[in-house]
Amino acid sequence: MPASLEPALRAWILETAALDPAEAQHVMVRLDLVLPQVDWDRYERELRRLEREQARLDARWEAEQATRTEGTRAGRPPVVPLPPDPHVLFLAWGTEREVLWDVVDDLLFLLCTEPPAPEKPPFASWLRGSVRRTKRIIEPLNRLLVESRSVYEVTPDQRGLQRRMESGLSEALKVAASAAESSGYLAARQHLERARDKLMAVHTDPSGAYVDVIRAVEAVACPMFLPRDPLPTLGKVRDHLRNADAKYEYVLTDKSGKRGDTGGVVAMLTDLWEGHSDRHAGGPREVPVSQEAAEATLTTATALVTLFSGKAVRPRTNAAAQHREAR
Secondary structure (H helix, E strand, O other): OOOOHHHHHHHHHHHHHOOOHHHHHHHHHHOOOOOOHHHHHHHHHHHHHHHHHHHHHHHHHHHHHHHOOHHHOOOOOOOOOOOOOHHHHHHHHHOOHHHHHHHHHHHHHHHOOOOOOOOOOOOOHHHHHHHHHHHHHHHHHHHHHHHOOOOEEEOOOOOOEEEOOOHHHHHHHHHHHHHHHHOOOHHHHHHHHHHHHHHHOOOOOHHHHHHHHHHHHHHHHHHHHOOOOOOOOHHHHHHHHHHOHHHEEEEEEOOOOOEEOOHHHHHHHHHHHHOOOOOOOOOOOOOOOOHHHHHHHHHHHHHHHHHHHOOOEEEOHHHHHHHHHHO
C-alpha cells in the first residue's frame, strides 16, 4: 500500500463504516479483530459525559419553556450527538496497515449491492436507496484506487476488491467466455470466471484457480472430442488428439499452405495437465501451485477455450468423408 494512500483510505473506512456501525462489529468478528478495552472504556466515559450534557440542556430547555407563552414555546429540545462507535473508530485508525485491504473488502461485501440490470430499473424505494448508498461508497474509493495506482480495483459486482488484471488478458477472457457460451458451453465460462476471481482476490487461491482452469477447458473439449467416454478428463483429450493426429486439423496452415496439425494444441494441453503439481497429495512430486503458474495456465486455458469453441481444431475433411462413408 502506498504511504500516501493510507490516511485517505483510513478516512474512507471511517466514513463508510459509520453508515452502519452494527456491520462494523461484524467486520471485526469476521476478521478476528478485538476491540481493546481501553477503547471501550474511553467510549463509555465519553458517553456518560454526553449524557450529563444532554441532561443539562434538557433542564435548561424546560426552564426556558416555563417562562415562554404558549405561542413562543420551542418545538424540540437540543440533542447532543452520540460519540462515534468505537468499532468504527478502531477499524479506521486502530488496525494495522496490512489489515486495511481486508477491512475495505469486507465493508464492500456487507454494505454494497450489485448494480441493477439495465433492463430492470430499480423501481422499489429500498433498491433505489441501496443503489444510492453503494454509489456513495464506491465512487470515492474508485478515485483513491486510481489516483494511487493501486494494484486493487472494485470488483464488477461492487461487493469486494480484486487485483487489477492486465487489460489484454481481461479482454481475452471476455472473448473466451463469450465464445464458450455462444457455442453452448456455459460451464466453461463459469469456470473461467471462477478461476479469475480466485486469482485476483485479495487473498489469492492459485491451487483452486488451477482446478477451475482445467475444468474450463474440459467443459469444452470433453464433449467435443470424447462424447462417449463416461469419465473424460483433460489428459484423455490430450492423448486422443496426439494419437489420432491424422484425423484432425488445425486452422493455421503450414509452410505449404495445408492445414496444420494439432501438435501445438497438444503441447498446450500437456502444459496444463502435467503442470498441475498439487493435484495428488502425499507424493514426492507434490508442489504447491504458485500464483505465477496459475496465471500462466489461465492465459493458456483462455486461448484453448477460444480455439475449441470456435472449432479451430476439427476433423480433417477427408477423415470426415471417410467417417460418413463408413456409416
